[in-house]
Amino acid sequence: MTNDQCSIEFKHVTKKFGAATVLDDVNFGIKKDKITTVLGFSGAGKTTLMKHILGLTMPTSGDVVVLGTAINHIGELELREFRRNFGMVFQYAALFDFLTSFENVAFPLREFTKMSEEQITDKVMGLLVSVGISKEAAYRLPSELSGGMRKRVGLARGLALDPHIMLYDEPTSGLDPITTHMVYDLMRETHYNNVHNGFTSVIISHDIHATLKYSDEIVFMENGHVVEHLDVESFKKSENPVIRRFLEL
Ligand SMILES: Nc1ncnc2c1ncn2[C@@H]1O[C@H](COP(=O)(O)OP(=O)(O)OP(=O)(O)O)[C@@H](O)[C@H]1O
Numbered sequence: 712m713t714n715d716q717c718s719i720e721f722k723h724v725t726k727k728f729g730a731a732t733v734l735d736d737v738n739f740g741i742k743k744d745k746i747t748t749v750l751g752f753s754g755a756g757k758t759t760l761m762k763h764i765l766g767l768t769m770p771t772s773g774d775v776v777v778l779g780t781a782i783n784h785i786g787e788l789e790l791r792e793f794r795r796n797f798g799m800v801f802q803y804a805a806l807f808d809f810l811t812s813f814e815n816v817a818f819p820l821r822e823f824t825k826m827s828e829e830q831i832t833d834k835v836m837g838l839l840v841s842v843g844i845s846k847e848a849a850y851r852l853p854s855e856l857s858g859g860m861r862k863r864v865g866l867a868r869g870l871a872l873d874p875h876i877m878l879y880d881e882p883t884s885g886l887d888p889i890t891t892h893m894v895y896d897l898m899r900e901t902h903y904n905n906v907h908n909g910f911t912s913v914i915i916s917h918d919i920h921a922t923l924k925y926s927d928e929i930v931f932m933e934n935g936h937v938v939e940h941l942d943v944e945s946f947k948k949s950e951n952p953v954i955r956r957f958l959e960l
């Protein structure tokens with residue numbers, strides 16, 4: 712795989728916390744234009760991997776190259792600016808409780824752009840409509856929304872700055888199966904509506920069924936290692952015993 716096919720590259724990344732090695736010589740690339748899901752049992756190192764992509768955690772050794780920049784070699788200010796390339800949706804949506812849906816989505820626009828109030832209103836309402844949030848719900852607080860609606864607002868906020876890379880850490884945990892599929896549909900729709908820009912989606916998930924249905928590529932982690940990186944169809948046929956066990960759960 713050539714570098715220009717990948718938007719994110721891990722180059723021999725090792726991460727230690729004290730005596731524990733949480734990422735062990737991780738060396739692989741995440742392709743542009745694809746939905747890649749990171750799978751693995753609890754404690755495998757998935758969230759740590761994602762934090763390296765955002766530069767929230769720095770490698771003990773090796774490099775993390777995102778959109779051609781080794782982000783472990785740039786300063787904090789540059790890194791803050793660089794993070795505009797990312798949209799993030801975390802577990803529990805992590806909305807600001809004291810802000811309406813509208814204000815949650817407007818927040819990054821107010822923080823990072825010089826858009827006028829009118830431009831902000833247009834952009835926010837457009838984003839909320841695109842994720843299926845009504846005008847009426849736009850003015851409610853997160854506590855007045857269902858879990859699935861909060862995820863949608865979180866997704867709209869993640870998309871506000873037109874990111875090149877969307878990162879989702881267990882975006883459907885705590886949702887019922889129907890809402891889970893709705894959120895996956897939305898992630899997939901978001902991906903393929905933006906794919907002409909070299910858009911990359913990275914999802915951490917425990918939901919094996921949704922993953923196999925909605926992803927293009929699978930990265931399987933175990934004990935800080937990437938043990939497989941395959942397209943979905945090859946992954947389903949993997950004979951790795953740990954993966955078989957995971958698939959048969
Ligand atoms: N800041 C930290 N300090 C020390 N140890 C850490 C830190 N962050 C993560 N770890 C350890 O690294 C290992 C991997 O954690 P990580 O959160 O990446 O796992 P995960 O694959 O995301 O698991 P889960 O599916 O439960 O979310 C765990 O053993 C965890 O205790």
Ligand SMILES: [Mg+2]
Pocket residue numbers: 757758759
């Ligand atoms: Mg995790």
